[in-house]
Amino acid sequence: MRPDLELISEWVAPDSRMLDLGCGDGTLLAHLARTRAVTGYGLEIDPANVEQCVAAGVNVLQYDLNRGLGDFHDASFDVVVMTQTLQAVDHPNLLLEEMLRVGREGIVTFPNFGHYRCRLSLALGRMPMSRALPDTWYETPNIHLCTVADFEELCDKLGIAILQRAVVDHAHRSSLGLRLLPGLLGEICLYRLKRR
Numbered sequence: 001m002r003p004d005l006e007l008i009s010e011w012v013a014p015d016s017r018m019l020d021l022g023c024g025d026g027t028l029l030a031h032l033a034r035t036r037a038v039t040g041y042g043l044e045i046d047p048a049n050v051e052q053c054v055a056a057g058v059n060v061l062q063y064d065l066n067r068g069l070g071d072f073h074d075a076s077f078d079v080v081v082m083t084q085t086l087q088a089v090d091h092p093n094l095l096l097e098e099m100l101r102v103g104r105e106g107i108v109t110f111p112n113f114g115h116y117r118c119r120l121s122l123a124l125g126r127m128p129m130s131r132a133l134p135d136t137w138y139e140t141p142n143i144h145l146c147t148v149a150d151f152e153e154l155c156d157k158l159g160i161a162i163l164q165r166a167v168v169d170h171a172h173r174s175s176l177g178l179r180l181l182p183g184l185l186g187e188i189c190l191y192r193l194k195r196r
Contacts, residue, residue: 115185168186
């Protein structure tokens, strides 16, 4: 399992009801069902990933997150997870609000566009590529990249409380430097959130 999914797993309480936005092949839901008796659904747009979810026994709906989450009732889930998807949707601010409407808590991960390598690339006149942002500018699915400060400012504006934050390197490790300068040294950001 990806290291970021291991970190997220620690934030999900046993017996939770979960919605996984952009669930990929369903690895996280399958793992949490086995290890923590978590139930729920994954939403995924890619038909190949939907097939993998079904083959793994994961409840999945083929779904475009840009439609919002209007098909789901308020507080339907204990936790809504969105890993490495926030930056690829049309309106990340609206989707964050929807996450915390349908779920009591949310977990979000995204690449930090404020990482020093990104800043250096931009200073040299080039779009950044890194282990956390591996695609060229013309092939990337990312349309709304942000920094640690940008995301935290948006949460404040939307009335979202940050319960936990982990800012890690590309291998999902933490260090003293990452804790002291998360916006400069962090490559991947993980947040646990709820409405204020």
